[in-house]
Each structure stands twice: as structure tokens, then as C-alpha cells.
Amino acid sequence: MTAPRIRLGTRASPLALAQAHMVADALATAHGWDRGEIALVPLTTTGDRVQDRALAEIGGKALWTKELDAALLGGHIDAAVHSMKDVETIRPPEIRIAAMLPRADVRDRLIGAASIETLPLGARVGTASPRRAAQLLALRPDLKIGLFRGNVATRLRKLAEGEADATLLAAAGLHRLGQDDVGSPVPVEVMLPAPAQGAIGIEVRAADSDATRLLAAISHAPTFDAVMMERALLAALGGTCRSPVAALALPQDSGFQMRAEILLPDGGETVRGEASGCSAEDAAAQAMALGRDLLSRASPALRALFEG
Numbered sequence: 001m002t003a004p005r006i007r008l009g010t011r012a013s014p015l016a017l018a019q020a021h022m023v024a025d026a027l028a029t030a031h032g033w034d035r036g037e038i039a040l041v042p043l044t045t046t047g048d049r050v051q052d053r054a055l056a057e058i059g060g061k062a063l064w065t066k067e068l069d070a071a072l073l074g075g076h077i078d079a080a081v082h083s084m085k086d087v088e089t090i091r092p093p094e095i096r097i098a099a100m101l102p103r104a105d106v107r108d109r110l111i112g113a114a115s116i117e118t119l120p121l122g123a124r125v126g127t128a129s130p131r132r133a134a135q136l137l138a139l140r141p142d143l144k145i146g147l148f149r150g151n152v153a154t155r156l157r158k159l160a161e162g163e164a165d166a167t168l169l170a171a172a173g174l175h176r177l178g179q180d181d182v183g184s185p186v187p188v189e190v191m192l193p194a195p196a197q198g199a200i201g202i203e204v205r206a207a208d209s210d211a212t213r214l215l216a217a218i219s220h221a222p223t224f225d226a227v228m229m230e231r232a233l234l235a236a237l238g239g240t241c242r243s244p245v246a247a248l249a250l251p252q253d254s255g256f257q258m259r260a261e262i263l264l265p266d267g268g269e270t271v272r273g274e275a276s277g278c279s280a281e282d283a284a285a286q287a288m289a290l291g292r293d294l295l296s297r298a299s300p301a302l303r304a305l306f307e308g
């Protein structure tokens with residue numbers, strides 16, 4: 001048994017494993033390795049174990065990264081694969097985001113009705129996402145939001161069992177699980193996605209130049225830049241996982257156009273903004289400006305969600 005070329009840490013959910021396999025395939029192709037030379041190391045995270053409460057209530061996104069961070073820093077794995085949407089904006093200084101795969105469909109898909117408009121009056125929609133709940137209620141104040149947790153298969157099962165009339169899931173996750181035919185995509189003009197939705201990222205130890213180099217070979221620069229801009233906006237807003245925020249950077253001319261919105265959880269207020277001519281070089285400054293612009297137009301109650 002020879003040592004693997006690289007050990008990739010991943011969560012153990014079916015979606016996380018599918019994503020880790022995509023990263024392993026990309027590495028094998030880029031470096032001419034045999035796929036068997038890459039070790040996948042599945043780890044169970046706190047977020048995977050806690051199923052009965054809204055994640056927002058029990059302490060945020062570190063739930064998904066803590067165990068992988070520890071394995072990375074402890075030298076048990078060389079790289080960690082994440083849905084970038086689940087990676088908190090402030091990371092330990094010893095860890096760096098080394099690569100992102102080309103972004104998938106960024107949209108949400110509605111399952112249980114053809115569109116948000118055609119949901120029956122008072123329909124029950126299951127979601128654990130404060131963003132999706134707020135956006136739904138802004139469009140359809142009559143809807144009833146119920147807490148819906150668990151992995152993609154669990155949520156589809158709960159829906160089939162009638163726990164809700166409809167739910168929303170990321171198109172990217174459904175696609176990676178071979179479920180492209182489930183539900184209908186919601187246009188980004190109707191529902192702006194979460195920052196970093198649809199992007200798979202790989203983190204390494206900042207001091208590990210070998211892993212950094214190996215991962216750089218599979219990184220998709222436009223995805224990397226767009227997602228870093230969306231993360232900069234989230235950081236500039238100072239939001240937590242309780243604050244409903246949507247953001248999307250789209251390639252435009254030689255740079256990016258960034259759209260963002262913040263909402264009251266009950267959908268009673270939405271503030272939208274947009275910045276064009278954004279570039280990776282001054283993403284931080286542009287994100288700050290857009291964040292300030294949104295907050296300056298928000299009510300005191302909405303602004304208060306971002307001062308914690």
C-alpha cells in the first residue's frame with residue numbers, strides 16, 4: 001500500500017460525498033493520477049448530527065466546518081471539500097480557500113408546485129433557510145412556513161409524506177444527486193440565491209504549498225472571484241446565519257455585476273441593491289459600499305439584524 005497522493009476530507013452526507021468525488025475526479029484528470037491514488041475521508045459534523053432544531057438557533061455555520069477544520073489543522077487530511085454556501089465568512093488564519101470547481105446552476109428549485117405564484121392560497125412550505133422563508137413571504141404573505149431539516153433525500157421524503165405542500169432546494173445539490181427532474185427552477189429575478197450557492201470549494205492549510213499548488217490546477221477563476229465577492233458582501237454586512245441575505249455576482253464585460261438583498265424574516269421588508277463594474281481586485285471595497293448602501297435604505301429593525 002503506497003501513501004495516497006492526497007487525502008480529501010468531506011462530510012459524509014450523500015451530497016457531500018458526490019461533491020468530494022467531483023473534486024477527486026478533477027484532481028486525477030489534472031495531474032494524470034489514478035483515481036484510486038486519492039483518499040476520501042468522510043467525517044460527521046455537528047450539523048449532520050443535530051436534526052431537530054433550526055441550525056440558526058444552535059450556533060451557525062461552523063457546525064459544518066469545525067470537524068473538517070480540526071482534521072485539516074491536525075494533519076489527518078490534506079484538503080477539505082465544502083459547499084461554499086456553508087463556509088462561514090471568517091476562517092481561521094491557518095486555513096485558506098485554495099480552489100473552487102466551476103459553479104453549477106445557482107438557482108433554487110421549487111418542489112411541489114410549478115411556481116411560487118401558483119402555490120395554493122395558504123400552502124405550507126417547508127424550509128430551514130431564513131433567506132428562503134423571507135423571500136417566500138415577501139412574494140406570498142399567505143404562505144405558512146414550516147421548519148424542514150435534514151439532507152436532500154430526507155427533505156424530499158418529508159414532502160412526499162405530506163409534512164409540507166412544497167419546499168425549496170438548491171438546483172446544484174439536486175443536480176449532483178442525479179435529481180435534475182425534481183421541481184422547477186425559480187428565476188434569480190424572483191428569488192436571488194444565497195451567497196456562494198452552487199459553488200464547491202476546497203480548503204487547505206495555508207502553510208501547505210504542495211496542496212495549494214495541486215488544488216490551484218483545478219480552480220475555476222471566474223467562480224472563485226464571484227464567490228469571493230459574495231462572501232465579501234456577507235462579511236461587510238456583518239450578517240449571521242439568522243440574517244436573511246441573498247447575493248449573486250455575475251460575469252459582465254470584463255468584470256462582475258453584483259446583486260444583493262437583505263430582508264426582514266417575515267418578508268415585510270426587502271432592500272435590494274446592485275453594483276456593476278466589480279472586479280476581484282477591489283471586491284472588498286465594492287462589497288463594503290454595496291453593504292452600506294443596503295443598510296442605509298433599511299428600516300431600523302432590518303438594520304438591527306446586521307449589528308450583532
Ligand SMILES: NCc1[nH]cc(CCC(=O)O)c1CC(=O)O
Nearest residue numbers: 083085169170172173197198199
Ligand atoms: N444548506 C445546505 C446546503 N448546502 C449546499 C447545498 C446545495 C449545494 C450548493 O448550493 O452548492 C445545500 C442544500 C440546499 O440548499 O438545497
